[in-house]
Amino acid sequence: xxxxxxxxxxxxxxxxxxxxxxxxxxxxxxxxxxxxxxxxxxxxxxxxxxxxxxxxxxxxxxxxxxxxxxxxxxxxxxxxxxxxxxxxxxxxxxxxxxxxxxxxxxxxxxxxxxxxxxxxxxxxxxxxxxxxxxxxxxxxxxxxxxxxxxxxxxxxxxxxxxxxxxxxxxxxxxxxxxxxxxxxxxxxxxxxxxxxxxxxxxxxxxxxxxxxxxxxxxxxxxxxxxxxxxxxxxxxxxxxxxxxxxxxxxxxxxxxxxxxxxxxxxxxxxxxxxxxxxxxxxxxxxxxxxxxxxxxxxxxxxxxxxxxxxxxxxxxxxxxxxxxxxxxxxxxxxxxxxxxxxxxxxxxxxxxxxxxxxxxxxxxxxxxxxxxxxxxxxxxxxxxxxx
Numbered sequence: 001x002x003x004x005x006x007x008x009x010x011x012x013x014x015x016x017x018x019x020x021x022x023x024x025x026x027x028x029x030x031x032x033x034x035x036x037x038x039x040x041x042x043x044x045x046x047x048x049x050x051x052x053x054x055x056x057x058x059x060x061x062x063x064x065x066x067x068x069x070x071x072x073x074x075x076x077x078x079x080x081x082x083x084x085x086x087x088x089x090x091x092x093x094x095x096x097x098x099x100x101x102x103x104x105x106x107x108x109x110x111x112x113x114x115x116x117x118x119x120x121x122x123x124x125x126x127x128x129x130x131x132x133x134x135x136x137x138x139x140x141x142x143x144x145x146x147x148x149x150x151x152x153x154x155x156x157x158x159x160x161x162x163x164x165x166x167x168x169x170x171x172x173x174x175x176x177x178x179x180x181x182x183x184x185x186x187x188x189x190x191x192x193x194x195x196x197x198x199x200x201x202x203x204x205x206x207x208x209x210x211x212x213x214x215x216x217x218x219x220x221x222x223x224x225x226x227x228x229x230x231x232x233x234x235x236x237x238x239x240x241x242x243x244x245x246x247x248x249x250x251x252x253x254x255x256x257x258x259x260x261x262x263x264x265x266x267x268x269x270x271x272x273x274x275x276x277x278x279x280x281x282x283x284x285x286x287x288x289x290x291x292x293x294x295x296x297x298x299x300x301x302x303x304x305x306x307x308x309x310x311x312x313x314x315x316x317x318x319x320x321x322x323x324x325x326x327x328x329x330x331x332x333x334x335x336x337x338x339x340x341x342x343x344x345x346x347x348x349x350x351x352x353x354x355x356x357x358x359x360x361x362x363x364x365x366x367x368x369x370x371x372x373x374x375x376x377x378x379x380x381x382x383x384x385x386x387x
Contacts, residue, residue, distance in 0.1 A: 031062035033070060038103050038112040046083065046093030048118040048192045050153050056089035056112060058103040075104040082116050094194075118192075123386050127345065128155060128175075129335070129354060129368065130163045130380035136181060142166065142193070143373045149354065149366075152373025155193040159186055164207045164250075166382040167217075169233060178206035180222055185209070187235075199235040207250045208293070213258060220249040220262065228252070228262060228277070244279040246271050251294040251304065255317070263291040263304060270294060270304065270319075287313055287321040292334040292379075297359075305333040305346065312346070312361060325361035335381035347378030354378055 042054035060070040076085045082097040091101055093116040102111045125147035133140055140163050142156035156175075161182035168175045168190055175190045176199050183203050187196040200206075204224025212218050216238055217231045226245030230238040242262070251263035251270075260273040261283060268291065270284040283302075290308025297303060300317040303325060312326040312333060326333075331350025338344055342359035345367060352375050354368035368375060 029063065031064065031066065031068055033060045033068055033105065033108060034063045035061045036070065036103060036105060036108055036110045037061065038110045040112060044112070044114050046114055046116045048093055048096065048116065050119055052093040052192070054091050056091055056101060056103065058089070058110070070105055072105065077102050083114060125383065125385050127354065127368065128166050128382040128384060129347065129375060129378045130166055131375055132162060132377040132379045135162060135377070142177065143375055145368055145373065149368040149372065156188055158195045165209045165380045167209045168382070168384055176209060178209055178219065180205045180207060185219070200231055200237065203229060208252050210252055212254070218252060220252055222248050222250065228260070241277040242273050242279065243277065244271065250292050253295045255296055256300060261294060261302065263294045265290050265292065265307070270302070283319045284315055287315070293336045295336060305336060307332050307334055326357065329363055330355065334379045337381045337383045339383060345381045345383065347381050349377045349379065352376055354381055
C-alpha cells in the first residue's frame with residue numbers, strides 16, 4: 001500500500017512539471033524602444049555670464065526598462081528663443097528665462113527643462129586678458145577677472161585663432177578680438193561674450209588695434225605687406241594708412257603731436273610716421289630685443305614692453321635710451337593697460353601672470369596669480385569699467 005501511494009505522488013509531480021507552460025509569467029517578446037531619458041553635462045541652469053552651454057544626451061529604454069540603442073536620429077527642439085539647440089544636443093543659453101528642450105525619436109519624446117540666468121555684475125571694474133596659450137595650437141580664450149584679479153571666468157572661447165588684442169566698442173555693446181592665425185577681427189557681445197560675426201577679414205595676421213583721433217580703427221599686421229590698415233567702426237575698410245612696411249608689427253601709439261609709432265618685433269625697432277602716414281624713419285633702432293606694446297607717458301617719453309628682453313624700457317621724446325623702468329620679475333611682457341590712478345597692468349607670459357605696477361614701475365603685486373582661471377600666456381590686457 002505504501003508503495004502504491006508513493007508511485008501516485010511521483011506520477012502527480014511528473015504530470016505537473018510536464019504540463020502546458022503557456023501560462024508562465026516570462027514574456028516572450030523582443031526588446032523594442034519604448035522610452036528615452038535625457039541627461040545634461042552641466043545641469044539644468046545656464047549662465048549667460050558663466051557657463052552658457054551644455055550637451056544633452058538621450059538614452060533609449062526598452063519595455064523591460066533596460067538600455068537599448070536608439071534607432072535612427074534624434075530630433076532636438078526648444079520651445080522658445082531663450083536657448084538654441086543643434087542636431088547633436090548642444091544647448092546654448094541666449095537670454096534670461098526658462099526653456100524646455102525636447103528630444104524626439106518617432107512618436108517617443110522626452111523633455112528637459114532649463115533656467116537661464118545672467119550672473120554678470122551690473123557695474124564695476126573688470127580685467128580682460130587674451131590668452132595665446134601655446135601660440136599656434138590653442139585652445140585659446142579670453143578670460144575675465146574682477147578688479148582684484150579674482151572670480152575668473154572664460155568670457156570668450158568661440159572662433160578664436162591666436163587672439164591678439166581686445167577692444168571694446170561701448171556704444172555698440174560689442175568687443176573686437178583680433179586673430180592672428182585666421183586673419184580676421186571678430187565681433188562679440190560685450191556683455192555675454194557671444195559671437196556676433198566678423199568685423200573685418202583678409203588681414204595678414206592682425207595684432208594690435210587702437211582707435212585714432214580721427215575715430216578710425218588702426219590695425220597692425222604681423223605678416224603680409226606690414227602696412228597699418230584703417231577701418232571705420234562698422235568694419236568698412238578705409239585704406240592702408242602707411243606706405244612703409246613694419247615687419248611683425250605688434251605695438252602702436254601716438255605722440256602729443258599726432259605722429260604714429262609702430263614697433264617691429266622682428267627688427268627690434270620702432271618706426272615713426274607723420275599724421276598723414278608718411279614715413280619719418282626709425283625712431284628707435286637699438287636698446288630693444290623684441291618689443292611688443294609701446295606707449296607714451298605724460299612727459300612724452302616712449303615706453304616699450306621688451307618681450308625678449310624681459311623688461312620695460314624707456315626712451316626720451318627724441319628716441320634716446322633712458323634705461324629700464326622694470327627689469328626684474330617680468331618674463332615675456334605683453335599687454336598693457338592703466339587704472340584711473342595711473343597704476344599699470346602688464347601681462348607676464350613666461351609666468352602666466354598679470355602684474356600690477358605703479359606709474360613709476362614699482363611692483364605692487366601679482367593682480368592675476370599664475371594660472372588663475374587657466375591662464376597660460378597673456379598677450380593682451382584690457383581694463384573695463386561698467387557703470
